Amino acid sequence: MSVDASSRQHGVSSVLVGRRxxxxxxxxxxxxxxxxxxxxxxxxxxxSRLVAEAMATEPATTYFLGQCEMVQEPFLLGPVFDAIxxxxxxxxxxxxxxxxxxxxxxxxxxxxxxxxxxxPRLADQAAERHRLYRxxxxxxxxAGPAVLVLEDLHxxxxxxxxxxxxxxxxxxxxLRVVLTVRTENHDELAIWExxxxxxxxxxxxxxxxxxxxxxxxxxxENILGGVALSESFVSSLSEKTAGIPFVVEEVLRTLTxxxxxxxxxxxxxxxxxxxxxxxxxxxxxxxxxxxRTQEILCGAAVLGMQPDEELLGRIVxxxxxxxxxxxxxxxxTGLLFESAGRCRFRHALVRQTVYEAAxxxxxxxxxxxxxxxxxxxxxxxPVARLAHHFRLGGKDSEFVRNAEAAAxxxxxxxxxxxxxxxxxxxxxxxxxxxxxxxxxxxLGPVAVHGLAQSAAVPILQALLADRRVxxxxxxxxxxxxxxxxxxxxxxRQAYYEIEQAIPDLVDSPASQALASAIxxxxxxxxxxxxxHRRHSANAQRLAIATGDxxxxxxxxxADCSLRLExxxxxxxxxxxxxxxxxxxxxxxxxxxxxxxxxxxxxLDLGDLQCAETxxxxxxxxxxxxxxxxxxxxxxxxxxxxxxxAGRWSGLLERVRRIAAELGDFAAAQLDxxxxxxxxxxxxxxxxxxxxxxxxVIASAAARGAIRPLVPARAALARLLLDDGDAAGAVEQALxxxxxxxxxxxxxxxxxxxxxxxxxxQSLGRLELARRLSDEFxxxxxxxxxxxxxxxxxxxxxxxxxxxxxHEMALGLLGNAVADLTRLGLAHERGxxxxxxxxxxxxxxxxxxxxxxxxxxxxxxxxxARRDIARICRVMRSNGVPVPSPWRGGRRSYGATxxxxxxxxxxxxxxxxxxxxxxxxxxxxxxxxxxxVASALRKLGGRSRRELASLLTPTLxxxxxxxxxxxxxxxxxxxxxxxxx
Numbered sequence: 005m006s007v008d009a010s011s012r013q014h015g016v017s018s019v020l021v022g023r024r025x026x027x028x029x030x031x032x033x034x035x036x037x038x039x040x041x042x043x044x045x046x047x048x049x050x051x052s053r054l055v056a057e058a059m060a061t062e063p064a065t066t067y068f069l070g071q072c073e074m075v076q077e078p079f080l081l082g083p084v085f086d087a088i089x090x091x092x093x094x095x096x097x098x099x100x101x102x103x104x105x106x107x108x109x110x111x112x113x114x115x116x117x118x119x120x121x122x123x124p125r126l127a128d129q130a131a132e133r134h135r136l137y138r139x140x141x142x143x144x145x146x147a148g149p150a151v152l153v154l155e156d157l158h159x160x161x162x163x164x165x166x167x168x169x170x171x172x173x174x175x176x177x178x179l180r181v182v183l184t185v186r187t188e189n190h191d192e193l194a195i196w197e198x199x200x201x202x203x204x205x206x207x208x209x210x211x212x213x214x215x216x217x218x219x220x221x222x223x224x225e226n227i228l229g230g231v232a233l234s235e236s237f238v239s240s241l242s243e244k245t246a247g248i249p250f251v252v253e254e255v256l257r258t259l260t261x262x263x264x265x266x267x268x269x270x271x272x273x274x275x276x277x278x279x280x281x282x283x284x285x286x287x288x289x290x291x292x293x294x295x296r297t298q299e300i301l302c303g304a305a306v307l308g309m310q311p312d313e314e315l316l317g318r319i320v321x322x323x324x325x326x327x328x329x330x331x332x333x334x335x336x337t338g339l340l341f342e343s344a345g346r347c348r349f350r351h352a353l354v355r356q357t358v359y360e361a362a363x364x365x366x367x368x369x370x371x372x373x374x375x376x377x378x379x380x381x382x383x384x385x386p387v388a389r390l391a392h393h394f395r396l397g398g399k400d401s402e403f404v405r406n407a408e409a410a411a412x413x414x415x416x417x418x419x420x421x422x423x424x425x426x427x428x429x430x431x432x433x434x435x436x437x438x439x440x441x442x443x444x445x446x447l448g449p450v451a452v453h454g455l456a457q458s459a460a461v462p463i464l465q466a467l468l469a470d471r472r473v474x475x476x477x478x479x480x481x482x483x484x485x486x487x488x489x490x491x492x493x494x495x496r497q498a499y500y501e502i503e504q505a506i507p508d509l510v511d512s513p514a515s516q517a518l519a520s521a522i523x524x525x526x527x528x529x530x531x532x533x534x535x536h537r538r539h540s541a542n543a544q545r546l547a548i549a550t551g552d553x554x555x556x557x558x559x560x561x562a563d564c565s566l567r568l569e570x571x572x573x574x575x576x577x578x579x580x581x582x583x584x585x586x587x588x589x590x591x592x593x594x595x596x597x598x599x600x601x602x603x604x605x606x607l608d609l610g611d612l613q614c615a616e617t618x619x620x621x622x623x624x625x626x627x628x629x630x631x632x633x634x635x636x637x638x639x640x641x642x643x644x645x646x647x648x649a650g651r652w653s654g655l656l657e658r659v660r661r662i663a664a665e666l667g668d669f670a671a672a673q674l675d676x677x678x679x680x681x682x683x684x685x686x687x688x689x690x691x692x693x694x695x696x697x698x699x700v701i702a703s704a705a706a707r708g709a710i711r712p713l714v715p716a717r718a719a720l721a722r723l724l725l726d727d728g729d730a731a732g733a734v735e736q737a738l739x740x741x742x743x744x745x746x747x748x749x750x751x752x753x754x755x756x757x758x759x760x761x762x763x764x765q766s767l768g769r770l771e772l773a774r775r776l777s778d779e780f781x782x783x784x785x786x787x788x789x790x791x792x793x794x795x796x797x798x799x800x801x802x803x804x805x806x807x808x809x810h811e812m813a814l815g816l817l818g819n820a821v822a823d824l825t826r827l828g829l830a831h832e833r834g835x836x837x838x839x840x841x842x843x844x845x846x847x848x849x850x851x852x853x854x855x856x857x858x859x860x861x862x863x864x865x866x867x868a869r870r871d872i873a874r875i876c877r878v879m880r881s882n883g884v885p886v887p888s889p890w891r892g893g894r895r896s897y898g899a900t901x902x903x904x905x906x907x908x909x910x911x912x913x914x915x916x917x918x919x920x921x922x923x924x925x926x927x928x929x930x931x932x933x934x935x936v937a938s939a940l941r942k943l944g945g946r947s948r949r950e951l952a953s954l955l956t957p958t959l960x961x962x963x964x965x966x967x968x969x970x971x972x973x974x975x976x977x978x979x980x981x982x983x984x
Contacts, residue, residue, distance in 0.1 A: 019226055021222045022215045023050065026043075040182075041181070043185075044184070055184060059151075066096075066148065066149070068150065069090060069091075070084055072164065081163055083164055092114040095115060101142065107138075109122040119143075145177075150179050183195070187211075215248075223253075228256065269458075298362070309348055309355055315378075367396065368396065372398075447484075448481070448485075451488060487522070490502075492670050495527055513550050517555050521562035524562045524566050528710060533570055543562065544559055544563065547560075564578050568605035570787075571751035571787035572787070576614060579618075582598070583621060593625070600618075603619045609790065610794070612648055615648075639662050640666065640672060652683070656684070659676070659683055662679075678700045682719050687868060688873070694724075697716050721760070726870060731767070741760065751784065754789070765802060770806060774803065790823065814844065814847075821836045835859075835871070841854070853879075856878060859871075901939055905938055913952040
């Protein structure tokens with residue numbers, strides 16, 4: 005999504021964020037008969053914005069807005085008179101004003117014609133000034149109800165402060181006053197003494213605090229035109245700006261000047277320059293201090309946000325007393341504050357400004373002193389801090405040595421992202437080729453796992469372009485590059501790089517085996533099933549030769565994926581056997597990844613129960629890792645299962661969140677977008693669904709991602725057909741079928757063939773569909789995809805009906821319904837029941853109306869609006885009454901499980917804990933317990949261990965389908981996929 009132009013231009017949020025309670029307090033004070041309100045907070049906190057929002061909320065009130073300036077001419081009540089002048093054109097005053105307002109004529113010539121005559125001047129200056137205050141107050145009150153707003157009272161001249169004291173002592177029933185003041189040293193301002201004189205009591209004070217991270221996100225997304233931002237970016241932005249709205253705006257203004265379009269990543273903020281306006285403001289405070297204090301504060305900035313005072317004394321070479329006094333002066337100017345007994349910079353940009361204000365040679369010297377002081381300290385040395393100081397001190401070799409040591413520490417703690425950051429920093433230094441190759445080889449694996457691909461890819465590409473790189477190193481670097489590109493979603497280029505690397509990896513059979521295993525998984529367009537099987541066989545041969553259990557496990561995981569994707573019936577048993585092996589179970593990350601991949605693959609085959617079991621295994625493994633990316637993939641896989649099982653309550657909102665969460669994870673984002681497109685299509689959001697599916701198809705084709713390219717074309721074909729575009733549906737279905745044929749994985753094509761059959765039937769020509777269906781039936785024989793088998797039964801039923809054999813057609817379709825019921829594929833079953841009911845009605849079968857009603861109930865529970873509308877049309881055309889069981893109130897489910905009870909029960913049956921279910925469905929654990937108990941009561945069970953058998957999909961819901969549907973017989977998908 006591109007950034008909104010107007011937001012980018014102005015760099016401010018169109019709505020007030022995070023100040024609801026403060027705005028309500030301010031509005032409440034403004035609606036009172038009289039009084040003074042003080043909005044206070046540090047620079048940039050949003051005082052002016054809050055006041056402006058209040059002014060916009062109460063437009064009927066007359067506002068006089070004045071601004072106190074830091075440097076201003078000695079002009080009596082300058083801000084007040086400026087406020088009146090700005091409102092002169094719209095100022096409405098009664099014809100008979102208090103004569104004292106005539107004293108304003110020399111000061112306000114713009115409205116002199118509306119004022120009484122100027123009175124004679126008084127000889128006493130204090131009396132003249134007092135009369136002037138009275139005249140201003142009378143004029144403002146006469147324009148009431150009115151509000152005088154004076155901004156930045158910390159810069160107010162003495163006369164302005166005195167006038168406010170006058171207003172406080174002489175309140176008017178038609179005039180309210182709003183003041184804004186900074187909190188830096190504001191307790192010393194004379195304004196508080198002035199306000200204490202009010203007979204109405206103390207002024208209303210509204211302090212503004214920095215925004216929490218959630219509000220920083222809302223503010224930033226609004227400024228950036230609605231762009232969804234990652235947690236890492238928001239966290240970095242919050243830390244960088246300390247939640248100060250003005251600083252957020254200035255940072256984003258600078259960022260969008262440099263990076264005009266999304267996506268925005270956290271690393272973009274790392275080297276961002278302090279915005280000019282804020283820098284100038286902070287420098288004014290800094291230069292007001294003496295030179296020694298400035299140098300000591302620079303040393304503090306060199307050491308970080310909360311400097312160690314003992315270390316600070318050593319690097320600036322001053323005694324503790326001098327350092328303490330300098331830090332105290334920094335606190336009084338608002339550059340520092342006390343936190344837990346220690347001095348700390350107000351926020352990161354203050355530290356950066358102080359740091360950049362010092363001469364570069366001084367900064368380098370202080371960094372080197374800090375490094376040497378830390379190095380002379382006790383072991384273990386703080387290598388990350390040493391790397392930082394040596395780098396900024398200009399000592400490259402010491403920096404690289406400590407950066408690599410810091411990366412080693414991070415790797416030892418499982419923090420690949422941090423390790424990658426240190427290695428990337430080391431590679432920015434001019435190094436000999438051999439050293440660069442060594443560091444790049446170390447960077448590759450942690451970049452893959454640490455998700456630093458975008459930074460690592462150009463480094464590897466540059467090294468591969470250097471002809472001096474030896475063959476073995478070239479193989480390693482190319483293999484690493486392929487893995488990184490694969491994580492980025494560029495599957496075609498990744499496949500090419502890895503394939504090219506294998507011959508150069510001859511001295512490393514383990515790497516050759518792993519590379520071949522990656523190529524064995526059929527994710528990319530171009531290579532055929534035979535190519536993938538060849539790579540799998542090669543990987544297994546090499547893995548055995550290595551004798552390395554880790555390599556052998558990885559190769560077997562890939563082989564299981566290949567079998568499952570291709571519909572090999574041995575795939576599920578191989579995966580189950582591997583999941584029971586101790587060599588895999590001791591590696592929770594691999595268990596989690598394998599389980600999630602296999603869950604998606606068996607779900608595509610139609611084995612919903614197996615997918616849920618594998619998902620539960622994946623969750624159990626990944627919970628130990630706290631891996632946010634894998635956690636996002638868990639949510640994605642769970643949502644795919646929910647879609648297949650018909651548990652759609654709240655699913656659309658969840659899928660949108662998942663797609664946003666995976667926005668910077670290219671390897672999974674495409675799947676999330678495809679899931680969203682399918683769900684939108686099934687819930688009747690045709691326009692958005694078509695747009696999403698076409699985007700998925702274009703992106704998948706560009707990346708060479710065969711999955712989800714083929715199923716996305718099938719989904720788009722079905723959507724177009726439902727919208728009446730049969731020709732468009734045929735086009736998309738044929739494109740998908742061509743890609744399936746080229747790949748050789750025939751189970752991927754069943755849905756496309758069924759859509760083609762339906763589309764060609766609507767066009768009145770089935771010849772091409774017959775030829776293709778014959779080809780696919782032959783290829784699908786013996787495969788292990790129950791969903792494809794049920795689909796074959798449906799197109800065979802269509803051909804039988806077209807040939808006039810209505811009995812055979814109903815039998816085949818009835819078997820398909822029975823198989824889809826057994827599989828638990830709710831939407832597909834509903835479509836098949838609807839087709840069956842329509843055919844039965846057209847042939848006079850008495851079961852037709854009941855099955856149409858059953859399909860309607862099924863679609864109603866799903867929320868499939870498009871299908872509901874279509875079934876209602878079919879029912880009306882066949883004279884079947886359309887019931888409205890959910891109109892006028894919440895449905896009572898009686899002894900039948902409600903959709904939510906079913907959602908919870910299926911998860912409990914799959915082995916999830918109450919806490920896991922509560923997290924996934926965003927419920928409380930007490931609510932989950934209640935649903936489980938209710939389900940057991942309705943199903944007649946005594947413990948959750950019985951749920952799996954009680955929820956078996958072969959048990960139909962009461963009243964959903966009538967006995968006119970034939971039981972599974974010799975033509976059932978459970979028994980064969982043989983010919984027409």
